[in-house]
Amino acid sequence: MPKTTFSREEIQSLAQLSPFELKxxxxxxxxxxxxxxxxxxxxxxxxxxxxxxxxxxxxATGPREAFYALGYFALEESRRVWTADxxxxxxxxxxxxxxxxxxxRRHPDLPGVEMxxxxxxxxxxxxxxxxxxxxxxLTDAVTGDNYPVPGRMLTHAEHIVRGYLxxxxxxxxxxxSELSLFATEGGTAAMCYVFDSLxxxxxxxxxxxxxxxxxxxxxxxxxxxxxxxxxEVVNVSASLFAETGVRQWRYPEEExxxxxxxxxxxxxLVNPSNPPSLALSERVSRQxxxxxxxxxxxxxxxxxxxxxxxxxxxxxxxxxxxxNTLLVYSYSKHYxxxxxxxxxIGLHADNxxxxxxxxxPQEQKDRLARRYGTLSLExxxxxxxxxxxxxxxxxxxxHTAGLSLPQQTMMVxxxxxxxxxEGRAYKERIREIVHRRLGLLLEGAQxxxxxxxxxxxxxVELDLxxxxxRVHGKDFADFLEKNYEPVDPLFRLAEQTSVxxxxxxxxxxxxxxxxxxxxxxxxxxxxxxxxxxxxxFTDYASEWERSKAxx
Numbered sequence: 001m002p003k004t005t006f007s008r009e010e011i012q013s014l015a016q017l018s019p020f021e022l023k024x025x026x027x028x029x030x031x032x033x034x035x036x037x038x039x040x041x042x043x044x045x046x047x048x049x050x051x052x053x054x055x056x057x058x059x060a061t062g063p064r065e066a067f068y069a070l071g072y073f074a075l076e077e078s079r080r081v082w083t084a085d086x087x088x089x090x091x092x093x094x095x096x097x098x099x100x101x102x103x104x105r106r107h108p109d110l111p112g113v114e115m116x117x118x119x120x121x122x123x124x125x126x127x128x129x130x131x132x133x134x135x136x137x138l139t140d141a142v143t144g145d146n147y148p149v150p151g152r153m154l155t156h157a158e159h160i161v162r163g164y165l166x167x168x169x170x171x172x173x174x175x176x177s178e179l180s181l182f183a184t185e186g187g188t189a190a191m192c193y194v195f196d197s198l199x200x201x202x203x204x205x206x207x208x209x210x211x212x213x214x215x216x217x218x219x220x221x222x223x224x225x226x227x228x229x230x231x232e233v234v235n236v237s238a239s240l241f242a243e244t245g246v247r248q249w250r251y252p253e254e255e256x257x258x259x260x261x262x263x264x265x266x267x268x269l270v271n272p273s274n275p276p277s278l279a280l281s282e283r284v285s286r287q288x289x290x291x292x293x294x295x296x297x298x299x300x301x302x303x304x305x306x307x308x309x310x311x312x313x314x315x316x317x318x319x320x321x322x323x324n325t326l327l328v329y330s331y332s333k334h335y336x337x338x339x340x341x342x343x344x345i346g347l348h349a350d351n352x353x354x355x356x357x358x359x360x361p362q363e364q365k366d367r368l369a370r371r372y373g374t375l376s377l378e379x380x381x382x383x384x385x386x387x388x389x390x391x392x393x394x395x396x397x398x399h400t401a402g403l404s405l406p407q408q409t410m411m412v413x414x415x416x417x418x419x420x421x422e423g424r425a426y427k428e429r430i431r432e433i434v435h436r437r438l439g440l441l442l443e444g445a446q447x448x449x450x451x452x453x454x455x456x457x458x459x460v461e462l463d464l465x466x467x468x469x470r471v472h473g474k475d476f477a478d479f480l481e482k483n484y485e486p487v488d489p490l491f492r493l494a495e496q497t498s499v500x501x502x503x504x505x506x507x508x509x510x511x512x513x514x515x516x517x518x519x520x521x522x523x524x525x526x527x528x529x530x531x532x533x534x535x536x537f538t539d540y541a542s543e544w545e546r547s548k549a550x551x
Contacts, residue, residue, distance in 0.1 A: 003492070003543075004488060004491040004492050004495055004496075005495060006491055008484070008485055008488075011485045011487060011488060011491060012485055014487075015485060015486070015487045015503075015505075018218055018222065018506060019218055019502040019503055019506030019507065019515075020052075020053075020218065020502070022487070022490075022502075022503065022506070023052040023053065023500060023502055025494075026052065026490060026491075026493075026494040026500045026501075027048070027050060027052075027494075027500055029491070029494035029495050030048045030050070030494045030495075030498040030499065030500050031048060031498075047498065047525075048498045048499075048500065049497075049498065049499045049500065049521060049525050049528060049529055049532075050500040050520070050521075051499070051500065051501055051516045051517045051518075051520065051521055051525075051526075051529060052500045052501055052502045052515075052517065053517060053520065054274075054333065054458065054459060054517040054519050054520065055338050055519070055520050056333055056336045056338075056430075056519040056520060057336075057519065057520050057521065057522070058336045058430060058433065058519075059335065059336030059337065060334075060335040060336060060337075060414065060417065060423075060426060062112075062115045062417055062422055062423075062426070063115065063119075063335070063410070063413040063414050063416070063417035064112075064410075064413075065111045065112030065115055065116075066112045066115040066116035066119055066413050066417070067112070067142070067409065067410055067413050068111070068112055069107075069110055069111065069112030069113045069115075069116045070112075070116055070138060070139070070142045070409070070413075071142050071143075072107075072110065073100060073103050073116075073139060074091060074139045074140075074142045074143045075088065075143075076103065077091035077092070077096065077099070077139055078090070078091055078143065080092070080099075090140065090143075090145055090146075091136060091139045091140050091143070092136075093132055093133065093136040094132060095132065096132050096135045096136045096139060097131035097132045097134075097135045100120070100135045100139075104116075104117045115417070115422075116413075118420060118422075119413055119416035119417060119420070120134075120135065120138070122416055122419060122420060123156075123160060123416055126163065126419075127156075127159050127160070127163070129156055129159075133156070134156045137154055137155070137156045137157070138156075138409060138412070140405070141154060141157075141405035141406065141408055141409045142405070142406055142409045143405075143406075144404060144405050144406045146405065147399075147400060147402070148401070148402025148403060148404070148405055148408070149402075150402075151389050151398065151399075151400075151401040151402035152180075152181070152182045152183070152385065152386060152389045152401075152402065153181050153182060153183045153344075153402070153403070153408065154183075154405070154408050156412075157183070157408050157409075157411065157412045158180075158181050160412050160415050160416060161181055161183075161344060161411060161412070161415050162178075162179050162181060162346075163415070163419065164415035164416075164418055164419060165179065165181075165327070165329060165344075165346065166179075167418075167419060168308065168309050168314070168418065169305050169308045169309075169314060169315070169316040169318070169319070169327070169329065170315060170316060170318070170319040171313055171314065171315040171319070173315075173319065174319065175319060175322040175348060177322050177323070177348040177349045177350040177351075178348065178349045179318075179322075179327070179346045179347070179348050179349075180346070180347055180348070180349060180383070180385045181344045181345070181346050181385075182344060182345045182346075182385055182388050182389055183342075183343075183344055183402070183403040183407070183408055183411065184343045184344060184345060184392075184403060185341040185343065185403060185407075186330050186332060186338075186340075186341040186342060186343040187304060187306055187328050187329070187330030187332070187343040188219075188330075188341075188343070189341070189343065189392075190328045190330070190343045190344065190345045191219055191220075191223070191304070191328060192223075193345065193388050193391065193392050194302055194326055194328065194345060194388070195223055195229065196391055196392075197384070197387055197388045197391045198266070198300075198353075199228070199229065200371070200387075200391050201353075201357060201368060201384065201387060202357075202360065202364055202367075202368070203265075203300065203353060203356060203357075204229075204231075204265055204266060206228075206229060206230050206231075207230055207231065207232060208231055208232065208265045208266070209231070209232045209233075209234060209261070209263045209264050209265060210224060210231045210232070210233060210234070210264065210265060210266040210267070210268065211233070211234040211235070211236055211258060211259055211264050211266070211267045211268070212224075212233055212234070212235055212236065212267075212268050212269075212508065213236045213238070213251065213267070213268070213269040213270075213273070214235045214236065214237050214238065214507070214508035214509065215238065215249075215273065215274075215275055215276060215461060215504060215507040215508050215509030215513075216268070216269070216270055216273070216274065216507060216508060217270050217274045217304070217507065218506055218507055220268045220270070220304075221233075221506075221507070221508055234258050234261075234264060235508060236251060236255045236256060236258055236259065236267075237251070237255055237508075238250055238251050238255075238273070238276060239251075239252060239255065240252055241466075242450035242451075244469065244470060245448070245466045245467055245468075245469045245470020245471070246448050246449065246450055246466065246470065247449075247450065247461075247463045247466055247510075248450045248452075249273070249276035249278050249450070249452075249461065250278070250281060250284075251281075251284050253287065256284055256287045256288065256291075257287075257291075259288060259291050259296060259299060260291045260294070260295040260296055261295075261296065262295060262296050262298075264296065264299060265298075265299070265300060266299075266300045266301075266302065267288075267299060267300070267301045267302070268301075268302045268304075269301070269302075269303055269304070269317075270303075270304045270305075270306070270307075271303050271304070271305055271307075271308065271316065271317065272305075272307040272308065272310065272311055272314075272454070272455075272456040272458070274307065274458075274459060274507070275459040275460070275461040275502075275504060275507055275509065275515035276459070276460075276461045276509075277307065277310075277455060277456040277457055277458050277459045277460060277461075278452055278454050278455055278456065279308070279311040279314055279454040279455075279456065280317060280454075281454060285315075285317055285320060288301075288317065288321070289320055289321060292321055292324055297352075298324075298352055298356065299324055300324060300325075300326070300352060300353065301317060301318075301321060301324050301325040301326070302325075302326045302328065303316060303317050303318055303325055303326070303327055303328065304328045304329075305318070305327060305328065305329050306328075306329060306330040306332065306333055306334075307333060307456045307458050308329075308456075309334045309418075309427060310333075310334075310430070310431055310434065310456035310457060310458055311454055311455070311456050312431075318346065318348075322348040322350070322351070323348065323350055323351050323352050324351070324352050325348075326345060326346070326347055326353075327344075327345065327346035327347070328343065328344075328345055328346075329343060329344050329346070330342065330343040331343070331411060331414050333458060333519065334418075334427070334430070335414050337410070337414070340407060340410055341407065342403075342407060342410060342411045342414070344411075345385070345388060347384060347385045349383075351384070353384040354383055354384050357380075357384065358380075365380060368380070371395060372387065372390060372395060374395070374396070375390060375395070375398055389401045389402070431457070433523075434456070434457040434458055434518045434519060435455075435457045436523060437457075437518040437521075437523055437526045438457050438460055438518050438526075440523060440524065440526040440527040440530065441460065441516060441518070441526040441527070441529060441530045442530065443527060443530060444526070444527040444528065444529065444530020444531040444532075444533070444534060445462070445529075445530035445531075445533040445534050445537075446530075446534055447462055447467050447530075447533070447534075448467075448470065449462070457518060458517070458518060458519055459515055459516060459517055459518060459519075460515075460516050460518060461504050461507075461509055461513050461514070461515050461516075462504075462513060462514050462516065462533075463504070463509075463510050463512060463513045464480075464489060464512045464513065464514060464537070465477050465480060465481065465486075465510065465511075465512035465513075466510070466512075467537070468480055468512075468537075468540070471537075472541060472544070476540075476541065476544050479544045479547065480512070480540060480544075481512075483543075483547075484540075486503065486505055486511035486512045487503045487505070489512075489514065489533075489536050489537075489540075490502075490503055490514065492536050492539070493532060493533070493536060496532075496536075497532040497535070497536075499528075499529050499532050499533075501514045501515065501516055501529075502514065502515040503515070514533075516529065
């Protein structure tokens with residue numbers, strides 16, 4: 001294969017972009033390459049294989065069917081109250097559980113009815129809900145005819161999602177302190193709200209020192225550098241090797257020890273990691289716990305656990321350090337619902353943030369009292385989790401805060417489904433999917449990764465320079481570094497094979513690493529991507545051999 005048509009200087013310039021912005025360039029290159037490969041009868045001979053973004057190509061159908069069925073029941077309840085052409089009334093609470101049971105019996109063939117009924121019965125069995133109150137909350141919420149009340153999260157919805165998180169992220173061993181939840185527009189909004197409120201409340205200040213466990217999802221790298229924050233960032237790097245040329249993507253003890261510095265105010269981690277896709281080891285978790293118990297007791301942790309459900313027996317650090325941790329979770333990847341924008345922020349009732357605010361100097365308390373004074377006659381008693389809600393709407397619009405009720409309903413049904421036997425079987429299937437695709441990728445690429453029982457497998461990060469040294473020795477790795485930019489392989493893949501991957505350097509990983517999403521293409525596409533990676537690698541080796549022959 002020929003080299004890329006881009007000069008080294010052009011590649012150096014483009015490499016300054018965020019990985020996701022650079023991805024768009026690769027997509028255009030891959031598309032142009034398709035046009036240069038005409039097929040039969042107007043088709044293209046080569047399909048674009050975009051493994052650059054982690055939008056899964058699966059979705060959970062059962063809870064969606066239940067959602068649509070609930071909509072039919074809600075409309076029947078609306079017309080029961082008031083019918084005039086296309087006009088209906090608000091569903092009535094009294095006796096609605098009985099009417100729901102009757103409606104289920106009358107519509108056994110409606111898709112989703114059985115799943116909806118099973119979800120409702122599970123909830124009523126597990127939690128001591130008033131039947132009418134719970135069924136009415138679901139029915140009214142799915143129509144979206146009211147503002148969210150409470151604004152932070154609907155009452156029954158919070159109980160259910162808390163139970164789901166306990167089972168899935170806390171390994172069914174929840175801390176004694178109750179977890180309060182704020183439903184958000186996906187994990188993206190949760191991230192923004194957390195950083196914003198920590199600043200607004202004076203927990204963090206511009207220029208503060210924070211730590212990132214890297215490699216990490218790019219917004220955690222980019223947000224601290226914005227002029228709003230200008231944080232000093234300490235990288236806790238996963239730099240361990242399992243053997244020569246095979247990265248372990250684990251954190252050395254001396255890297256984690258950086259968190260013992262009391263000047264480090266905040267730690268951000270994605271767990272399991274993105275892109276290496278490994279859950280935090282027990283060794284590292286214990287070390288962080290020891291640091292909080294010792295030299296840095298006020299260390300605040302933001303843990304993004306969106307991929308936790310892909311690891312058997314996963315346990316969030318929010319379960320082991322509940323006082324210090326803000327939990328972020330999104331439903332998008334597990335349930336294939338990125339377009340629904342469903343996420344939550346969780347904070348335990350007993351937490352260091354509220355304790356810090358209570359211990360502020362009077363001047364700072366007075367400033368915050370002025371900020372939140374329109375919300376309560378005792379603004380100093382407003383908890384941080386509720387300040388997050390207010391701040392998300394610039395305080396003045398707190399009365400219209402909250403995630404839309406249809407979104408919360410979908411979140412509830414996803415959660416209930418996940419707690420059922422059907423949901424557990426679904427979870428095993430999607431775990432099998434990503435690990436099967438990982439195996440096919442590695443088979444095609446002939447590359448080696450470390451064995452790790454904590455691997456989620458949603459992504460994989462491959463260190464091409466380490467692989468170069470493993471296969472051909474350090475001289476070959478040095479040749480690559482001297483003659484090419486780290487993203488050169490990505491340009492070659494896009495131009496020559498219509499494969500789109502992301503560079504790992506943009507995630508604060510090794511510059512010569514690449515991130516492959518194992519979620520969004522068909523299984524055999526990963527075998528093809530692996531073959532293309534191996535072809536590119538072989539080309540570099542041939543160029544190296546020619547350079548040696550030329551003296």
